[in-house]
Amino acid sequence: MTIESGLEKKLKETSSSRINSDKFSLNLKISKLKRNTHILSKNYDIKKYLDSTKFSFSEQYQELIPKDTPPYLDNGEKYVERIARALAFFKQCSLIGPSGTGKTHIVYLVCELAGLPMWEINCGLQTSVFDLFGRYVGLGKENWIDGLITSWCRHGGILYLDEANMMKQDIATRLNPLLDQRGHMVLTEKDNEIIQRHKDAFLIISMNPVSSEFAGTKPINAALRRRMSVWLNFDYMSVGQKIDEKEIELVVRLTGIDHKSAEIIIKAGAELRKQYKTGELSYGPSVGDLINWAKVVADGTTIMTAAEETIITLTSDELEVQQIVKKIIQKFLDIK
Numbered sequence: 001m002t003i004e005s006g007l008e009k010k011l012k013e014t015s016s017s018r019i020n021s022d023k024f025s026l027n028l029k030i031s032k033l034k035r036n037t038h039i040l041s042k043n044y045d046i047k048k049y050l051d052s053t054k055f056s057f058s059e060q061y062q063e064l065i066p067k068d069t070p071p072y073l074d075n076g077e078k079y080v081e082r083i084a085r086a087l088a089f090f091k092q093c094s095l096i097g098p099s100g101t102g103k104t105h106i107v108y109l110v111c112e113l114a115g116l117p118m119w120e121i122n123c124g125l126q127t128s129v130f131d132l133f134g135r136y137v138g139l140g141k142e143n144w145i146d147g148l149i150t151s152w153c154r155h156g157g158i159l160y161l162d163e164a165n166m167m168k169q170d171i172a173t174r175l176n177p178l179l180d181q182r183g184h185m186v187l188t189e190k191d192n193e194i195i196q197r198h199k200d201a202f203l204i205i206s207m208n209p210v211s212s213e214f215a216g217t218k219p220i221n222a223a224l225r226r227r228m229s230v231w232l233n234f235d236y237m238s239v240g241q242k243i244d245e246k247e248i249e250l251v252v253r254l255t256g257i258d259h260k261s262a263e264i265i266i267k268a269g270a271e272l273r274k275q276y277k278t279g280e281l282s283y284g285p286s287v288g289d290l291i292n293w294a295k296v297v298a299d300g301t302t303i304m305t306a307a308e309e310t311i312i313t314l315t316s317d318e319l320e321v322q323q324i325v326k327k328i329i330q331k332f333l334d335i336k
């Protein structure tokens with residue numbers, strides 16, 4: 001099965017097994033992941049931390065285990081192993097990094113490698129308390145449906161709270177007792193039923209870094225902060241003047257373009273990322289975005305024409321901003 005069709009299948013499977021899935025960001029994230037079609041061997045050693053043969057889930061929840069996730073490319077930081085270790089030791093961990101540094105991607109990968117169902121919530125979206133904790137359907141108290149967090153707590157897997165710093169206070173407060181590692185939750189909606197956290201219920205939260213240079217972020221709630229033992233920082237491989245030769249080589253290897261062209265793409269991409277981090281642009285390109293740009297170049301298109309079809313329009317719909325991006329790219333073409 002190709003990666004492409006595997007991810008399509010995953011999209012179908014996951015969206016059908018979600019409550020009100022339109023409210024979650026999953027479809028968007030999967031479609032981002034779908035763009036990544038390269039195949040590399042998955043060489044991760046997480047078994048000593050999370051052994052997939054020791055977990056078992058009923059068929060219904062097995063469907064939530066991601067499949068065919070593309071590999072996560074890093075610079076020897078061993079992020080996959082470090083996340084697995086944090087989950088094994090502390091049951092939960094936190095990922096910090098700007099948009100497009102692969103936080104969501106790596107959570108899918110860890111779920112797949114460990115054989116754990118993935119429950120994803122984007123806290124920035126106005127997801128209702130009912131969707132998260134559950135509700136009675138129909139008249140009376142006959143039919144209760146668990147919400148996403150409740151299902152995770154009962155059945156296990158990895159709960160992924162994206163943009164955790166945007167979480168509404170009422171939800172954060174209810175999560176606190178649950179996040180004391182072997183905690184429990186109280187379903188106030190359902191006659192205060194107490195649910196113990198499943199032994200294989202792990203939690204990963206992620207957020208953009210809070211810094212004066214990074215627009216629109218706010219600090220994470222202190223109670224949640226206190227309950228996290230491990231914090232992993234993610235960043236782009238190349239940003240501003242800091243160019244990582246490995247990212248250039250990666251683009252060459254995955255697309256077949258020449259080294260000089262790859263260097264221009266990475267340098268321009270690094271500048272766009274810097275401007276995104278300082279709030280001047282609203283989007284910073286991920287490594288996947290730069291690879292897509294290079295793929296069009298590899299097909300015989302000039303760097304600028306390929307940029308117009310990919311990175312420029314991706315950065316913004318506004319013509320004015322597109323001109324700024326074009327100028328940045330031109331600057332790197334001129335230096336060549």
Ligand SMILES: Nc1ncnc2c1ncn2[C@@H]1O[C@H](COP(=O)(O)OP(=O)(O)OP(=O)(O)O)[C@@H](O)[C@H]1O
Pocket residue numbers: 029032033034035036070071072073074097098099100101102103104105106162208286287288289
């Ligand atoms: N290190 C990496 N290895 C492989 N692919 C990557 C890497 N970093 C980013 N990508 C790709 O870049 C795209 C964006 O990644 P992803 O959505 O996981 O970022 P994110 O950090 O979750 O961003 P956000 O904060 O906006 O949610 C995806 O297509 C992903 O596969």
Ligand SMILES: [Mg+2]
Pocket residue numbers: 103104105162
């Ligand atoms: Mg994400």
